Amino acid sequence: MQNPTLSTTTTYLTCSTCHTNLCFTSSVISKGFTGRHGRAYLVSSLLPTNIIHGKPTSRALQTGAHTVSDISCKICGSNLGWKYIYAEERAQRYKVGKYILETGRVRKVNYWDGRVGDGLDEHGRRKGEKKGNGNGKVGWEPGWEDLGDDDGDGEGVEVDLADEEELEAMFAGNWNKDKALRRRERRRLAEEARRKVDSNV
Numbered sequence: 001m002q003n004p005t006l007s008t009t010t011t012y013l014t015c016s017t018c019h020t021n022l023c024f025t026s027s028v029i030s031k032g033f034t035g036r037h038g039r040a041y042l043v044s045s046l047l048p049t050n051i052i053h054g055k056p057t058s059r060a061l062q063t064g065a066h067t068v069s070d071i072s073c074k075i076c077g078s079n080l081g082w083k084y085i086y087a088e089e090r091a092q093r094y095k096v097g098k099y100i101l102e103t104g105r106v107r108k109v110n111y112w113d114g115r116v117g118d119g120l121d122e123h124g125r126r127k128g129e130k131k132g133n134g135n136g137k138v139g140w141e142p143g144w145e146d147l148g149d150d151d152g153d154g155e156g157v158e159v160d161l162a163d164e165e166e167l168e169a170m171f172a173g174n175w176n177k178d179k180a181l182r183r184r185e186r187r188r189l190a191e192e193a194r195r196k197v198d199s200n201v
């Protein structure tokens, strides 16, 4: 579908409010983290000129006590997430120096040879339109946010980088294929049950 003669495609996450570039999507380490407003990305680096850092503060997160610095967009001031400054627990220290970006506060934008993509597919529809319901995902390429999901065949099982718990287990050195598969199966069943409930509404 993509024109092979266009060689330089750059993809950014931008501020969903003012569209300032925040980071390259290649800086996204995991898409399975949790922010204050729902799902979030763990990102290795941001474009420093477009970010304002708040004062470091202690915060009790789901995964224990951390020192974090809130980050916001330099242009419009929107809160975007935080930077991990320090983690009390050794197993959490891999996150130090990295960033949380709330998925609801950012948007993915493609540039082709320096030109902003129009976000339309070959039928002229806005990409990901079915998912677009004001949750910040309008214009996303369908499936991009699901890249890390297991394909379910059980062969060549690798760490699911989209899953916060598996990522933590990996950094702590106790990730284990069987445990991961059991966990994914439980998650799949829970997901199925939730879908059934949803479709009855």
Ligand SMILES: [Zn+2]
Pocket (backbone or CB within 6 Å): 015, 016, 017, 018, 019, 020, 073, 074, 075, 076, 077, 078
């Ligand atoms: Zn902004």
